[in-house]
Amino acid sequence: MKVPQIDLWAHHEPLMKEFHQALDRVVKSNQFILGQEEKDFEAACASYFGVKYAIGVGNGTDALGICLRALGIGPGDEVITTPFTFIATAEVIIALGAKPVFADINPDTYNIDPDKLEAAITDKTKVILPVHLYGQAALMDRILEIARSHNIKVLEDAAQAFGSTYKNKKVGGLGDVTIFSFFPTKNLGALGDGGLITTDNDELYEKCRLIRVHGSPKKYYHTLIGQNSRLDTLQAAFLKIKLNHIDSYNGARVANGTAYSEGLTDVVKTPAIHPDCNHIYHQYTIRTPKRDELKAFLNESEIGVGVHYPYPLHHQPVLEYLGLPQGSYPESEAAAKEVMSLPVYPELAEEQRSFVITKIKEFFS
Ligand SMILES: Cc1ncc(COP(=O)(O)O)c(C=O)c1O
The missing domain is CATH 3.90.1150.10 (Aspartate Aminotransferase, domain 1)
Structure with missing residues (x-):
């Protein structure tokens, strides 16, 4: 008997008819970037997580980078995270010229150990970036309490935790801002790359939304230096089908x-x-x-x-x-x-x- 590590065809085969219908709709709509289907998917995600805002972006790595930029992270700043995660978590910190500072994990859950956080905090610490590794949330109450007492923001990397809960609340509405990845093998995976940012914070929402589209609040008018990282309409349409399941x-x-x-x-x-x-x-x-x-x-x-x-x-x-x-x-x-x-x-x-x-x-x- 063969047992593959993952079988994406078995996962997608029952949905092929709906995928074809979505492809048909999107191509006929002539909207390929963001678009109505993407807005609908964002609204469905915001409702699923019980948050004010969900923002579709190009992938989980971009989602992390956009959030750090919205939080004002740059050279001289420190961001505390776990050393036991995928490289993207630290990569984005370094790409912005900031320094990743690690706090070790709990050996049972593999998540960042809140008891190790205080020792990692300096006057340069701006953000704590816990990862909800393997699909289990980090201990958010302790992390938020420590962060609040030092005036530090919390960005959660929930790339692996779409649908996970902490104290019966869905991950996605716990800290200041959260990111998800729709890499195809994730619990909710696209048929390509995709990512999401969720937040209840009006200011972070506005900034993240601008950064994902060249810092542009209206066409050919730019109020900050952003980037291009938008969720494709087609991926959003596929993801909305899978979100139902x-x-x-x-x-x-x-x-x-x-x-x-x-x-x-x-x-x-x-x-x-x-x-x-x-x-x-x-x-x-x-x-x-x-x-x-x-x-x-x-x-x-x-x-x-x-x-x-x-x-x-x-x-x-x-x-x-x-x-x-x-x-x-x-x-x-x-x-x-x-x-x-x-x-x-x-x-x-x-x-x-x-x-x-x-x-x-x-x-x-
Ligand atoms: C913990 C973690 N953070 C970030 C990422 C980056 O997500 P993406 O591959 O969508 O850029 C991943 C996914 O591979 C991940 O597992």
């Missing part, structure tokens, strides 16, 4: 994750869910000191697995200039050596799931 997609991931946790708890460290959070298993990530051997064994059995992430950010060659040696963030460094993500996509069949569990148990016997 997001809770059931996430529910299927949760069912898969729960079954894995029941089956694997004696042999590997299964994901820990904080009592204030749910987990929507963008990744179902186990942990074992035998990670590399287990990965090779599963690959031989044609089971696709991933490592998110094999290097903490401070050990990426591109960030060597920060001068952060081995031992700087021990929890992130240890996790990078031991984590591995199993196939958890919504269409994963029960037999495939059982096969994965059986093979992992076989490896450890």
Whole structure:
């Protein structure tokens, strides 16, 4: 039996008729950039998250950069984030001439540890940028409390957490501003690139909206230096179709994750869910000191697995200039050596799931 890490065709096949109808509508409308379908998708997202504003942009990385620009981040500023995330989170800070400052993770949830934040704050800190890794929210109450007491803004990277909740509130309306990615493998994925910014803050909304379209409040009139990062009408139309199913997609991931946790708890460290959070298993990530051997064994059995992430950010060659040696963030460094993500996509069949569990148990016997 083959078990791919993700099966996007299985995910999209049932929607093909609706996708074709959307393509037809958009091409006939002659609106390819933003447009009415994009406005409708933004409104549907704002209502889903219970926020005032949702802004469609080109991708999740641009969404982060646009928010940091709207928050006024530039040379000399510091932004605190986690060293255990995808490079985009830190890349955007550096691209603006600012400095990423890391705070280590909690070894159970892999999210930034609020207890490590105070020590990372300096008089240059302008933003805290937590990541809701793998589909579970970081501990937002503590993060917001610390940020507020230092007059620091909070930008959440929820690229992996569309539909996740914290204290029964949807991620997307917790901090000052939040971003999502619609990279095709995300829980809500486009048929290409896409991203979203959500906020209740009127000023941030206005700034982000301007930045995404050349700082232009009206045609050929520019009030600030912006960029070009708009969500395609076609992607918005596809995403709106998929948005109708997001809770059931996430529910299927949760069912898969729960079954894995029941089956694997004696042999590997299964994901820990904080009592204030749910987990929507963008990744179902186990942990074992035998990670590399287990990965090779599963690959031989044609089971696709991933490592998110094999290097903490401070050990990426591109960030060597920060001068952060081995031992700087021990929890992130240890996790990078031991984590591995199993196939958890919504269409994963029960037999495939059982096969994965059986093979992992076989490896450890
Ligand atoms: C945590 C995190 N942040 C940011 C991004 C960037 O999103 P995108 O690929 O849409 O630019 C991703 C997605 O890959 C991500 O996983």
